[in-house]
Amino acid sequence: xxxxxxxxxVYLLQGLLWTIALSFSALAAGGLLAAGIVALRLLRSxxxxxxxxxxxxxxxxTPLLGQLLFFYFGLSIMGLDIAAFSxxxxxxxxxxxxxxxxxxxxxxxxxxxxxxEAGESLGLGRLQTLTSIxxxxxxxxxxxxxxxxxxxxxxxxSLVSVLGFVELTRxxxxxxxxxxxxxxxxxxxxxxxxxxxxxxxxLSRRLxxxxxx
Amino acid sequence: MTMISARDVRxxxxxxxxxxxxxxxxxxxxxxxxxxxSGSGKSTFLRCLxxxxxxxxxxxxxxxxxxxxxxxxxxxxxxxxxxxxxxxNLFPHLTAEQNVTLAQRKVLKRPADEAxxxxxxxxxxxxxxxxxKSYPSQLSGGQQQRVAIARSLALSPTLMLFDEIxxxxxxxxxxxxxxxxxxxxxxxxxxxxxxxxxxxxARSIASRTIFMHEGRILEDGPAESVMxxxxxxxxxxxxxAVLT
Amino acid sequence: xxxxxxxxxxxxxxxxxxxxxxxxxxxxxxxxCALVLLYGSRRARPFVTxxxxxxxxxxxxxxxxxxFFGLASVGFRMSAWTAAIFALSINFGAYTTxxxxxxxxxxxxxxxESAASLGLGRWHTFTDxxAFQAVRNVYPAISSYIILLFxxxxxxxxxxxxxxxxxxxFIESRTFRNFETYAFVSLxxxxxxxxxxxxxxxxxxxxxxxxG
Numbered sequence: 228x229x230x231x232x233x234x235x236x237v238y239l240l241q242g243l244l245w246t247i248a249l250s251f252s253a254l255a256a257g258g259l260l261a262a263g264i265v266a267l268r269l270l271r272s273x274x275x276x277x278x279x280x281x282x283x284x285x286x287x288x289t290p291l292l293g294q295l296l297f298f299y300f301g302l303s304i305m306g307l308d309i310a311a312f313s314x315x316x317x318x319x320x321x322x323x324x325x326x327x328x329x330x331x332x333x334x335x336x337x338x339x340x341x342x343x344e345a346g347e348s349l350g351l352g353r354l355q356t357l358t359s360i361x362x363x364x365x366x367x368x369x370x371x372x373x374x375x376x377x378x379x380x381x382x383x384x385s386l387v388s389v390l391g392f393v394e395l396t397r398x399x400x401x402x403x404x405x406x407x408x409x410x411x412x413x414x415x416x417x418x419x420x421x422x423x424x425x426x427x428x429x430l431s432r433r434l435x436x437x438x439x440x
Numbered sequence: 441m442t443m444i445s446a447r448d449v450r451x452x453x454x455x456x457x458x459x460x461x462x463x464x465x466x467x468x469x470x471x472x473x474x475x476x477x478s479g480s481g482k483s484t485f486l487r488c489l490x491x492x493x494x495x496x497x498x499x500x501x502x503x504x505x506x507x508x509x510x511x512x513x514x515x516x517x518x519x520x521x522x523x524x525x526x527x528x529n530l531f532p533h534l535t536a537e538q539n540v541t542l543a544q545r546k547v548l549k550r551p552a553d554e555a556x557x558x559x560x561x562x563x564x565x566x567x568x569x570x571x572x573k574s575y576p577s578q579l580s581g582g583q584q585q586r587v588a589i590a591r592s593l594a595l596s597p598t599l600m601l602f603d604e605i606x607x608x609x610x611x612x613x614x615x616x617x618x619x620x621x622x623x624x625x626x627x628x629x630x631x632x633x634x635x636x637x638x639x640x641x642a643r644s645i646a647s648r649t650i651f652m653h654e655g656r657i658l659e660d661g662p663a664e665s666v667m668x669x670x671x672x673x674x675x676x677x678x679x680x681a682v683l684t
Numbered sequence: 685x686x687x688x689x690x691x692x693x694x695x696x697x698x699x700x701x702x703x704x705x706x707x708x709x710x711x712x713x714x715x716x717c718a719l720v721l722l723y724g725s726r727r728a729r730p731f732v733t734x735x736x737x738x739x740x741x742x743x744x745x746x747x748x749x750x751x752f753f754g755l756a757s758v759g760f761r762m763s764a765w766t767a768a769i770f771a772l773s774i775n776f777g778a779y780t781t782x783x784x785x786x787x788x789x790x791x792x793x794x795x796x797e798s799a800a801s802l803g804l805g806r807w808h809t810f811t812d813x814x815a816f817q818a819v820r821n822v823y824p825a826i827s828s829y830i831i832l833l834f835x836x837x838x839x840x841x842x843x844x845x846x847x848x849x850x851x852x853x854f855i856e857s858r859t860f861r862n863f864e865t866y867a868f869v870s871l872x873x874x875x876x877x878x879x880x881x882x883x884x885x886x887x888x889x890x891x892x893x894x895x896g
Contacts, residue, residue: 288831288877290838292849293870301863378741385743389842396745409753417742417750424741490801518803529798533816533895542812543802575894588798595802 228407235402236415242398243419249394250381252316257323258373264328265335269357279328286325291386294318299390311392319380319387326376334369335361371435378424378431385420395419443468443503443599443631444489450497451484458484460655461498468598471625471632473646473663475639477678480652482635486601489633490521503599519547522592526604528584530576536563536587537572540594548595555594562590566620582613586620593624600624602634606641614641621645639682643667651675688855695851696872702847703834706769710776710833711784711826717777718784732781739778745839747771752843768840768847776833780826787822788814820892827884831877838873848872 264282267275286294299314338361346356388397399416403409444466451459458481466472476482487493489502491514500507503520530539537559544555563569566586576584585605592600602621606614618641625632625645636642642649642663649666651659653674659666670676717732724732739747752767762770791814799809838849852869856862 284878285874288835288874289870290835290849290873292838292841293852293866293873296866297863297870300866304863382741382743385745386839388745396743396749399746399749403753407757409749409757410755413746413750413754417738417746420742420746421738425737428737428741492797492801515803515805518801521801523798523801525794525798527792527794529792529794531795531798531813533820543804546808546812547803577894577896591802 229405231402231406231408231411235406235412238402239395239398239416239419242393242395243423245392246381246384246394246396246420247423249312249315249319249384249387249392250377253319253323253384254377254380256316256320257327260320260324261327261331264324265331268328268332283325283329286322287329291318291322291383292389294322295386295390311387311390315384315387315390315392319384322383323376323380326379327373330372330376331365331369334365334372337368338364367438371431371438374427374431374434378427381424381427382420441468441504442466442501443470444633445499445501446485447499448497449485449488449495449500451481451488451493451495458655459488459495462652462655462657463498464650464657464660466631466633468631469628470648471646472634472648472650473642474633474635474650474652475637475642475678476652477637479654481655482652483603485652486523486603486633486635489599489601490523491517492523519595520597521599521601522595522597523601523603524585524588524592524605526607528576528581528588528608530584530588530591532576535573535575536568536579536590539576539587540591543591544594558594559590562593563587565593565623566590567616580613581609582616585609585613585617589617589620589624597630599631599633602632602636604635604637606636606638614638618644637682639667639679651678653678688851691851691855692848692869692872695846695848696876698846699834699837699848700876702768702772702837702840703830706772706776706837707830707833709769709773711780713773713777714780714784717781718788721781721785722788736778736781739775744771744775744836745842747775748839748843764840764843764845767843768837768845772833772837772840775836776829779829783822783825783829784818787825788818790821791817816895820896823888823892827881831880834877834880835873 264279268279295315295318298318299311302314302317342360342364343356346360347353351359384394385396387394388400391397393401395416399412403412406412442465444464446462446464449459449462450457460481462481462485474482474486484493488495488500488507491507491512495507498508503517505513505517505520507517530536531542534542537556540559540562541552541555544550544558545552550558560569560572563572566589568583568586568590571579571583571587576587579587589605606617609617621632621634621641622644624630632645634642634646646663649659649661649663650657651666651670651672651674653672658672659670659675666675667679670679717736720728720732748767748771751771752762752764755762795813795817796809799813804812837847840847841850841853844850848869852865855869856865859865
C-alpha cells in the first residue's frame with residue numbers, strides 16, 4: 228500500500244482518453260448503423276420491420292453487461308482473437324444503434340402528417356418529400372436527444388472495465404488495488420466523468436430549448 | 441341583507457391596476473350579467489368574490505363574509521358561493537357522480553348515500569341522469585360543463601358565479617348549457633352573477649346588466665334599458681363590436 | 685444449465701426484490717426532491733439540482749464503487765447488499781426527480797382552483813384530486829425507468845452482491861461455457877422485461893386510460 232502520486236493522476240487521464248475514444252467510436256459506428264436501420268424501415272417491409280423490432284428489443288431488454296461479456300467470449304470462440312477494445316466497440320455500437328434508431332424514428336414520426344401532404348401536393352414524390360422536407364426537420368429534432376445519448380454512452384463505457392480494458396474506471400480499479408485510497412480515487416474519477424458529461428448534458432438541454440422556439 | 445356589497449374595490453397585479461374602484465350592491469335572488477372586453481377586469485372581480493384573488497383596497501362583503509379582512513373566512517365563504525369555470529375543471533379521474541359527491545362528503549360531511557342521492561338529483565336537473573358513471577373523457581364539452589354546474593349546485597350555494605362558461609364550447613353545445621341556466625334562473629333562492637361576452641346569453645338570463653371597462657363600472661342597470669339604450673361611448677362600441 | 689435452475693431462480697428473485705425495493709425508495713427520494721424544486725425554499729433548490737446533476741452525469745458503477753469501497757476506506761463499512769440498495773436508490777432518485785417534478789407541474793391550475801372553490805382543504809386536494817393525476821402523468825416514464833433500473837441491477841454483481849448476474853458469472857466459472865451462460869441469463873432478463881411491459885400496459889389500460 229503506497230501513497231497516491233501525480234503519475235497516478237496521469238494514468239487516470241489516459242484512461243479518460245480511452246473512455247472518450249470508446250464512446251465517440253461507438254457513437255459514430257452506431258450512428259451509421261442506426262441510419263441504415265432507419266432507411267430500411269422506410270421500405271415498409273413487414274419482415275424487415277419485425278427483424279428490426281427484434282434487434283432493438285434484444286438490445287433494450289438485456290443488461291449491457293451481459294451483451295459485453297457475450298460478445299467478448301462469443302467472438303473469441305469463433306476464432307477471432309479479438310482484443311477487449313474491439314469487442315467493446317462492437318457491443319457498444321450495436322447497443323447505440325438500437326437506441327439511436329428508435330430516437331431517430333421518433334423524430335421522423337413526430338413530423339406532422341401535413342408536411343408529407345404538403346410535399347405531395349407540390350408534386351414531389353415520396354423519396355423527394357422525405358429528403359428535402361421531412362429529413363431536414365427531423366434532423367434538427369433528433370440532435371438534442373442524440374447528444375443526450377452520448378452522455379449515456381460515456382457512462383455505460385465504464386462497464387467495459389469488466390472486460391479488462393483500461394478505460395477510466397478500470398484505471399481507477401488498478402490504482403485502487405495497489406494504493407487502497409478508494410475514497411480519493413473513486414471520488415476523483417466521479418468528478419472526471421462529471422466534468423466530461425455535465426457540459427454535454429447542458430448542451431443537449433440548450434439545443435432542446437432552442438429547437439422548441 | 442345584500443348578497444354582495446362592494447365599496448371601491450381595487451386590485452393590482454404587479455404594477456398593473458386591474459380594478460380601479462368597483463362599487464356595487466347585489467341583492468339576494470338577483471341575476472346579474474357582467475359584460476366587458478377582455479382585460480376589463482370582469483373575471484378578476486368575479487374571482488375576488490370567492491376568494492381566489494385577494495383585493496388590495498376597498499371593502500367587499502360576500503354572503504356575509506368580509507373579504508377585506510386580513511384572514512377572511514374562505515372556508516365558510518366557499519360553502520355559500522359556487523363557481524363554474526370556462527374550462528370546466530372536472531376531476532378527470534372521477535366519474536360524473538363522483539365529481540358531484542366528492543365535496544359533499546369531504547367538505548359538508550354528508551354521508552355517502554345522501555351525497556349520492558343529491559348527486560343523482562342535480563345531475564337529473566342538468567339533464568345528465570344517464571351519465572352518472574361516465575368519465576369526463578367520455579363526455580362532450582357541453583355535458584362536462586353541465587356536470588360542473590351540478591357539482592357546485594350539490595353544495596346548496598346561495599350565490600353562483602359563472603366565469604365565461606360558454607366560451608370554450610362549440611356553438612352547437614352552448615344551447616344545452618344556456619337551457620340549464622335558464623331553469624336555474626327561475627329559482628329565486630340562488631343569486632347568479634355571470635361573466636360573459638355573449639349578449640344573447642346575458643339577455644335570456646340576467647335581469648340586470650353591469651358593463652365594465654378598464655377596471656371601472658361604466659353602466660349598471662336593468663338589462664333591457666342598459667342594452668337597449670347604451671349611455672356611454674365605450675358600451676356602444678362594445679355592443680356593436682360584439683353584435684357584428 | 686438446467687442443473688442450476690434453482691440458483692438462477694434465487695438470483696432472479698433477488699434481482700426483482702432489489703428492483704422493487706430501490707424503485708420505491710428512489711421514487712420517495714424523487715418525489716421529495718420534486719416537491720422541494722416546486723414548492724421548497726429558494727435556498728434548498730440548488731442542493732437538489734446539484735444532487736440530481738451529479739448522479740445523472742456519473743456512471744452507476746463508479747457511484748457503486750465509491751459507496752462500497754470509497755466510504756469503507758474512510759470508516760463507513762457496509763455489506764455489498766447494503767451498498768447496492770443505497771447506491772441504486774440514490775441513483776434512481778436522481779432520475780425520477782425530474783419526472784415527478786414535471787408530472788406534478790403538469791396538473792392544470794384549474795384543478796387546484798376548483799378544488800379550493802369547492803372548499804376542499806390542502807389534504808383532501810392532495811389525496812383526492814392531485815395524487816391520482818400525478819401518478820397518471822408520470823406512469824409511462826416511470827415504467828420505462830423501472831425497466832432500466834432492473835437491467836441496471838446487474839451491475840451490483842461487480843461488488844459480489846449475489847444477484848442474478850452474479851449467478852451467471854458463478855455458473856460460468858464452473859462450467860466454462862462462457863458465452864452461452866451470459867446469453868441464457870441475458871434472455872432471462874429479457875423475458876422478465878417483456879412480461880413487465882405487458883403487465884404495465886394492462887395496468888395502464890384498465891386503471892388509467894379512461895381517467896385522464
